[in-house]
Amino acid sequence: MKFETEKEYLSHFNIQNDGQLIINNSEDLNRINALIKDKIKITGISESRQEFSQEIMAILEKEKRFFEFRLKNYLDTNNREAIPYDYFEQEIDVEDNISELTxxxxxxxxxxxxxxxxxxxxxxxxxxxxxxxxxxxxxxxxxxxxxxxxxxxxxxxxxxxxxxxxxxxxxxxxxxxxxxxxxxxxxxxxxxxxxxxxxxxxxxxxxxxxHYIITEESKKKIEELRKEPFANDSFWSNYIKEQLISYNLDEAIIKEYLDLEDKKDTDGDHFMEYHYQQKRLLAGLSEDESLIFENMKQDFLNLERLVLKIKHNYGRNRKEKDK
Incomplete structure (x- = not known):
């Protein structure tokens, strides 16, 4: 797990050279729990654990959905809203402003x-x-x-x-x-x-x-693109390219987006990584926003990889038991 706390409070704990904190007893665990400031991020599960309860998987799946929702919302909103960890626990005060007409x-x-x-x-x-x-x-x-x-x-x-x-x-x-x-x-x-x-x-x-009204220049580019001969397997690429051109995007951005699209087709293991890199391109993030994006993306991808790993190990163990 990963969490944030004040470093000076950890001096008497067993800290490894790589910064990892090892908890060996319940007393130390209680002390750590009291120091945690915010949400705990689950980053991995001990290799020695062979059985996983449905409750554990439900927690991990819920965490994965939250981090994906958080990442998607950050990229899909121009105000770059970073949803807080207690977002789904907050009470929403809905004002009833509906006026009744005669x-x-x-x-x-x-x-x-x-x-x-x-x-x-x-x-x-x-x-x-x-x-x-x-x-x-x-x-x-x-x-x-x-x-x-x-x-x-x-x-x-x-x-x-x-x-x-x-x-x-x-x-x-x-x-x-x-x-x-x-x-x-x-x-x-x-x-x-x-x-x-x-x-x-x-x-x-x-x-x-x-401010994305298509320009006359972009219309001409699309007209030329439609004249180009293409094979059936490149139809989807041309379709996406036409959409990107219609938003008056630079050629460099369009090329990078299409390169990531090709990687999604050839490297399925990293599909979501490429998908969110594409969304990052379209969102037009600043340098500071890109750093926040990378942190959010890793939070989500870590949970996704962990869930897939557990499901794989669980399936493998079940097969060995059946033998």
């Missing part, structure tokens, strides 16, 4: 929005309506806080913001011009259109708020 006020509000939606004919107009009329400051800031890293790892659009935009622009909308526009519009880069085109609204809104 029936007349509700009808007037619906009429106002119906009129507004009836005049929307383009993607730009829909996004402008969302920013100026529909979304509040907290919602806008939440979208601004989504990093580019999150755009490549987002699976909740269909039932999250996608459903919200379908309810806003598709189902109640009598504006057939806008519905047809969404069906026929070509953004000139690959994008998940969603069921009715709501995916393009979500994408354009995020790009506008985060």
């Amino acid at each position: 029936e007349e006020e509700q009808e007037a509000s619906e009429k106002y929005y119906d009129e507004k939606r009836s005049k929307i004919n383009t993607l730009e107009e829909a996004v402008e309506f969302l920013i100026s009329e529909e979304l509040n400051e907290d919602q806008i800031n939440e979208i601004r806080n989504k990093s580019l890293s999150s755009k490549f790892d987002n699976l909740d659009s269909h039932f999250g913001v996608g459903m919200y935009f379908r309810n806003m622009f598709i189902y109640p909308n009598k504006n057939e011009n806008f519905i047809q526009y969404l069906k026929n519009h070509d953004p000139e880069y690959m994008v998940d259109r969603g069921e009715f085109g709501e995916g393009m609204i979500e994408d354009f809104l995020w790009r506008k708020l985060n």
Whole structure:
């Protein structure tokens, strides 16, 4: 295990040359427990231990999920929020700010929005309506806080913001011009259109708020890329490259990202290492942020390797017993 405490408090304990602390009795263990300031990080399990209870595995699996969630959140938010160790133990005070409208006020509000939606004919107009009329400051800031890293790892659009935009622009909308526009519009880069085109609204809104509107230069690069002949096995690489170009990224970043993608295919044992290095590239971390990222990444990878090792040893021991 690894933990933080004041070094001077450990002078009478058995400390090895490599800095490891050896605890041989329950009395010393109680003393150490009193000195620990924060969360204990599990880094390994003694080779001599052959049996692992379900309780131990549950603890390790929970730790692994927490560290991965912490790492992912750090990379997927532009404010680089480092989730504290007691994040899931904190009580969340939810303020009920929902105001009840009278029936007349509700009808007037619906009429106002119906009129507004009836005049929307383009993607730009829909996004402008969302920013100026529909979304509040907290919602806008939440979208601004989504990093580019999150755009490549987002699976909740269909039932999250996608459903919200379908309810806003598709189902109640009598504006057939806008519905047809969404069906026929070509953004000139690959994008998940969603069921009715709501995916393009979500994408354009995020790009506008985060200053990632595709440039004419990037559009030309994508046009040239589509003209290049490629084998079937390179389709995925070209698909990813087109996405990266659409965010106006430098050629060096695109190359490094694609190199890591190749390593994921050829070195499966380190798949997650390469995956989070890719997310680090897209997040655009500073030097100080990169140090924090490395610590978070190691916390997660250590637990992942440990869980896999235990499962492997457990399976091997079970086979030997069966023999």
